[in-house]
């Protein structure tokens with residue numbers, strides 16, 4: 001297939017990150033059209049891209065991380081977003097260790113897709129947290145996959161025969177390589193039912209599940225020998241009636257190292273309600289809204305072999321292609337770009353008093369108010385302030401109704417990068433519709449004729465701070481918050497202010 005010239009970067013809307021070279025190989029093969037490489041890639045972007053079009057009209061940017069781990073994938077995603085600023089969401093496609101259980105009869109060659117389940121947001125960072133009395137406390141939660149992807153996923157869950165469709169897509173794209181043992185990337189289609197598989201080439205590709213306490217017998221032994229020497233250690237399962245991959249939806253456990261311990265695997269699966277392990281996704285979920293798709297190539301135990309890698313990478317990629325067919329390119333284009341979603345704003349339009357002095361007492365009171373407690377508590381406060389306010393801090397001139405309306409319009413307009421005129425109502429609605437938190441500072445609220453409450457955007461994603469000299473404004477306090485009271489300027493501050501105003505200092 002000869003590549004066609006690449007499109008302008010703003011035409012690419014889907015970012016596809018592979019966590020294994022075999023997944024990259026499959027993704028490339030699944031493209032309906034391949035585009036040429038970008039003519040000018042920014043120097044600081046070290047990713048290697050494959051550009052192209054996939055079912056039906058999505059222009060995708062594909063890259064593969066060269067090293068596993070949550071950090072390399074975060075770096076790759078950040079670079080991708082800086083070069084392709086118009087991406088709307090991502091797909092993270094790779095291979096991982098499935099967790100078979102009575103409830104989920106996961107087999108090698110199946111597909112696991114991240115879907116928020118129970119307490120988990122689709123991806124659970126199982127190694128981030130601390131053990132404490134009464135269990136384990138996880139630090140932070142990861143972002144859920146974007147709604148459009150979740151809806152497409154729900155639609156596929158209700159569709160019969162998705163497994164067969166995936167296999168057809170993969171067969172069409174990679175079928176020529178079937179059975180080509182000399183090709184390192186060649187994908188191998190099991191010709192029989194998983195669980196009892198014979199390769200088209202005649203070589204064996206077996207799916208054997210060992211009991212959790214049956215460890216691999218030695219580094220110089222194959223798993224065939226594990227089975228031969230201790231047949232009792234194998235869990236017997238009924239072969240499936242069809243050879244198609246099954247798709248499982250639920251939480252995926254993400255950590256920095258490969259899980260190779262079946263006892264630990266089962267304990268974590270129970271604790272975190274997860275179906276599969278992988279080693280990159282956790283680095284991505286907060287910076288790159290995406291769905292994680294894993295082909296199951298092992299059982300996250302000490303019996304590791306590479307036989308299933310190419311097949312499971314291919315079916316996971318096939319699922320990604322089938323999922324994209326469920327979404328129209330118009331729907332994708334209507335989404336906010338990832339970059340915009342991640343951006344924060346600090347809108348402080350003007351300095352009210354250029355002689356910015358006399359603030360010492362105020363700052364000290366604020367500091368005490370905000371930084372009360374031990375060093376640790378202060379650190380925690382600062383951390384929570386930074387992480388809590390994701391969308392931005394907006395300064396609102398609260399002198400009168402007109403100035404408030406104008407400032408709110410200005411803030412929403414700046415933050416949404418809207419070029420058209422925005423009216424007050426839609427500006428307010430913009431704040432109310434944000435799913436990321438914001439902080440409005442209503443400065444100089446001294447107008448007793450105004451009910452300031454009327455100007456607070458509703459919803460629970462934001463915070464409002466009122467600065468005022470009037471104690472009657474305490475009525476706006478949220479029950480759990482205390483108001484901070486400031487003394488009048490001290491003599492020292494007054495002298496400084498006088499000198500500053502006279503431009504003498």
Ligand SMILES: [Zn+2]
Pocket residue numbers: 215216217222223224226302303304
């Ligand atoms: Zn073994």
